Every structure is written in structure tokens, then in C-alpha cells.
Amino acid sequence: MRPLFHPAIEDVRPEAILHALADPARAAIFASITQAGCVQACAALASLGERVIPKSSLSAHFKVLREAGLIRSERHGVEMRNHSRCAEVEARFPGLLAAILNAYAGVKGCTAP
Amino acid sequence: MRPLFHPAIEDVRPEAILHALADPARAAIFASITQAGCVQACAALASLGERVIPKSSLSAHFKVLREAGLIRSERHGVEMRNHSRCAEVEARFPGLLAAILNAYAGVKGCTAP
DNA sequence: TCCCATAGTTCGGAAATTCGGAACTAACGG
DNA sequence: CCGTTAGTTCCGAATTTCCGAACTATGGGA
Numbered sequence: 001m002r003p004l005f006h007p008a009i010e011d012v013r014p015e016a017i018l019h020a021l022a023d024p025a026r027a028a029i030f031a032s033i034t035q036a037g038c039v040q041a042c043a044a045l046a047s048l049g050e051r052v053i054p055k056s057s058l059s060a061h062f063k064v065l066r067e068a069g070l071i072r073s074e075r076h077g078v079e080m081r082n083h084s085r086c087a088e089v090e091a092r093f094p095g096l097l098a099a100i101l102n103a104y105a106g107v108k109g110c111t112a113p
Numbered sequence: 114m115r116p117l118f119h120p121a122i123e124d125v126r127p128e129a130i131l132h133a134l135a136d137p138a139r140a141a142i143f144a145s146i147t148q149a150g151c152v153q154a155c156a157a158l159a160s161l162g163e164r165v166i167p168k169s170s171l172s173a174h175f176k177v178l179r180e181a182g183l184i185r186s187e188r189h190g191v192e193m194r195n196h197s198r199c200a201e202v203e204a205r206f207p208g209l210l211a212a213i214l215n216a217y218a219g220v221k222g223c224t225a226p
Numbered sequence: 227t228c229c230c231a232t233a234g235t236t237c238g239g240a241a242a243t244t245c246g247g248a249a250c251t252a253a254c255g256g
Numbered sequence: 257c258c259g260t261t262a263g264t265t266c267c268g269a270a271t272t273t274c275c276g277a278a279c280t281a282t283g284g285g286a
Contacts, residue, residue: 014216015135022131041262054246059264078253078262093216095208103127103206154233167275172235191233191282 004073009088012069020068026061027104030070034084041080117186122201125182133181138166139174140217143183147197154193
């Protein structure tokens with residue numbers, strides 16, 4: 001259980017970000033973290049949609065987001081605090097995150113009957 | 114060899130777009146088509162980077178881009194003409210494509226020593 | 227008309243990813 | 257020291273991706 005790897009912002013690659021956010025579950029997690037500013041990790045996000053995400057999958061999702069450079073995670077007692085790195089990413093790839101989150105937000109409601 | 118399936122713009126999902134463009138090769142193909150306005154398909158794009166892409170993979174890439182709603186392909190004699198649907202996508206997801214292509218464009222040169 | 231060349235597509239199996247349950251580890255609180 | 261909470265790791269099953277080989281479609285001669 002090493003100190004968790006976070007890429008430097010200049011090592012962040014666009015394909016990693018797109019891949020990370022190409023999964024609606026991960027995008028929802030990231031959107032939630034970004035909106036809240038700081039969320040107490042996994043347990044709090046286990047059921048964002050209607051689907052319950054198993055712990056192991058959730059852990060993997062956080063790892064993908066972390067290694068893509070989208071979030072920063074640090075242990076705080078028993079739990080994990082996740083911060084969005086959106087300011088850094090915004091500086092490097094202007095408009096990217098806003099456009100992606102916006103795109104998802106736009107279709108969320110369209111699934112209604 | 115059916116008439117090729119293209120989703121209606123309102124059926125286009127953000128996750129499909131992100132997934133399609135999360136592959137640098139596909140992103141490069143899409144960028145090329147978008148910049149040129151209309152490109153004579155596969156053969157013309159077989160070696161965008163340093164890597165030669167086999168025909169079957171190229172065909173699969175075009176299929177992914179097409180089914181994500183990013184391009185429109187139509188047969189024109191022996192070859193295929195591919196058009197970017199960026200105007201439609203822009204109307205549905207404002208700023209998305211520009212931000213993504215911009216992000217890729219920004220790091221392309223950073224790989225220099 | 228028949229055959230060839232060009233441009234893509236489909237098939238099929240190997241390689242790489244993803245998913246999720248079970249077991250494991252870390253950090254407190256009695 | 258034991259139990260509980262919060263996450264991580266392991267590993268097998270299911271899915272996806274990759275690419276060579278075979279196939280299909282279209283146009284141009286001879």
C-alpha cells in the first residue's frame with residue numbers, strides 16, 4: 001500500500017483523461033468530486049446512479065481517475081479524501097473538463113420516458 | 114456490406130465520443146478529417162503518425178468514429194469519402210470537440226527532447 | 227463480357243482490459 | 257488485543273481490441 005501515485009500535471013495525457021471519463025460511472029464520480037470540492041471517497045459514492053458499484057470496481061475507478069491526473073487522493077484516518085485537480089487540468093487543457101461534464105449533464109435528463 | 118449505419122445526432126452519446134477519441138490514432142484520424150473537411154478514407158490515413166496501421170484496424174477505427182457520430186462515410190466509386198460531423202456535434206455538445214482536439218494538439222509537440 | 231486491380235469489410239483467434247467476489251491490509255476505538 | 261470500518265489486492269470469467277488472411281464491391285480495360 002504505497003503512498004499512491006499521482007502524475008505531475010505536465011505528464012498528464014489527453015488520452016488518459018478521455019479514457020477515464022469515457023465511462024459514465026467514472027464521469028459521475030468525477031463530476032461529484034468536482035462539484036463538492038472534496039468528497040470522502042468510495043463509500044460515499046458507491047451508488048451514484050441506480051446501480052450499486054462493488055468496492056473493488058470502485059477502487060479501480062478511483063485508481064484510473066487518479067492515474068489520469070484528474071483527482072488527488074490522500075488518506076485521512078480510515079478514509080480517503082479525494083480532491084478534484086480540475087484547476088490544474090484546466091490550466092493545461094483549457095475548456096476540456098467543462099465541455100465533457102457539460103456534455104454528460106446535457107444528456108442525463110434525456111433518458112426520461 | 115450494408116449502407117453503413119450512422120446514428121442520428123440526438124442519439125449520439127458523450128461516452129461514445131470520448132471513447133472514440135481516447136485512442137490517439139483515432140483522434141489523429143478525426144483531426145485530419147475535420148481539418149481537411151473531407152478526406153478520401155482509409156488508405157490516405159494509413160500512416161498518420163510513425164506507426165503504420167493495418168487495413169483491418171483502420172476499418173475498425175472508422176467504424177468506431179462513425180458509430181460514435183463523429184464522421185459520416187459514403188462510398189464514392191471505389192473509395193470512401195469521410196466527412197466530419199463536427200458542426201452537428203458542436204451544436205449538441207458545445208466546445209467539446211474543440212477542447213479535445215486542442216488538448217491533443219497541445220501535447221503533440223511536447224514530446225520533443 | 228470476363229478478368230484484374232484497387233479499396234474496404236468481415237472472420238477468427240491471440241492478447242490485453244474490465245468486472246466483481248473473496249481474501250487481505252491499514253487505521254482507529256474500545 | 258480484538259472488532260469494525262474503509263480500501264486494496266488477487267484472480268478467474270467475460271468482454272474488447274488487434275491484426276493477418278480471406279472475402280466483397282466497384283471500376284477499368286482487353
